[in-house]
Amino acid sequence: MKSPSHPRDRGIPEATVARLPLYLRALHGMAERGTATVSSEDLAVAAGVNSAKLRKDLSHLGSYGTRGVGYDVEYLVYQISRELGLTQDWAVAIVGVGNLGRALANYGGFVSRGFRVAALIDADPEVVGDDIAGLNVEHIDELEAVIQRRGVSIVVLATPAAAAQKVCDRVVAVGVTSILNFAPVVLSVPESVDVRKVDLSIELQILAFHEQRKAGGPLMAVDSQ
Known part of the structure; x- marks a missing residue:
């Protein structure tokens, strides 16, 4: 699309x-x-x-x-x-079907907002072939073919950090220009590609900062020298 x-x-x-x-x-x-x-x-x-x-x-x-x-x-x-752009039907592929990927696949709010999970992809042979939310998990070796066959417009990366850039490069090479990244790593992409990063650990650290301040936590030490 x-x-x-x-x-x-x-x-x-x-x-x-x-x-x-x-x-x-x-x-x-x-x-x-x-x-x-x-x-x-x-x-x-x-x-x-x-x-x-x-x-x-x-x-x-x-x-x-x-x-x-x-x-x-x-x-x-x-x-x-x-x-x-939500009046269109956007096909989404989730790459990485661990706990987070499974939770995203089972989330029911995507369809009502114009998004349809069209593919689940993973590298683990123990996971490939599983049925999740009515979709069969496909092998990472088939990534490009699955994206093209399902008309995927948006890819969600829920992979380990070490694998994220390589997967990103592959989806960009096949024409995907919109990526939602849950992996704890900054991705390098061409200017024409939009990446939105979701880092739960960073959000929790920001909340911890505010909690510490509300509790009268440590202030920055002043150098007396």
Whole structure:
């Protein structure tokens, strides 16, 4: 599947793009509760941003709401989904089917957001052939063929750190330009390839820092010399 042009190519700031999924998540919750319209203030609170920033973000989509009424929830869901490319069906391959890969494969929230796990790939002979979430785990030797055969647009890397760059090089060589990386390593990719990194250990360390400060933990020592 051909990737759509990036929002940044149309003048939408990266910071705005990063917040659009927050708005979409809040809007989905409102739609499920039967909410037809929402004010910028209420949507901002639900998304955890300030209302002025939200209004500016949505103006990049051409959505300004109606004074005294607010935003139409259903239409705003459509606008944001279209901008993020979620009105299409994106085939995803998960490479690395350990505990994390299995959890991702079994996550039910992908389909409702426009993503379909189309392939599971691993190097372990003990894992290859397993049936997970209705998919047969295929061998890493078949990586390129599987990506092409299943029309994969996005690859999720849940491999050990030592294997991540090699797998990354192979998926890029076969034409994949969007990678979600869970491996604890920084990947080297061409400028045309988008990589989003998810490092749970770093997030936990940041939380530990804040917990320590809230508890009155150690401050930076002052050099008396």
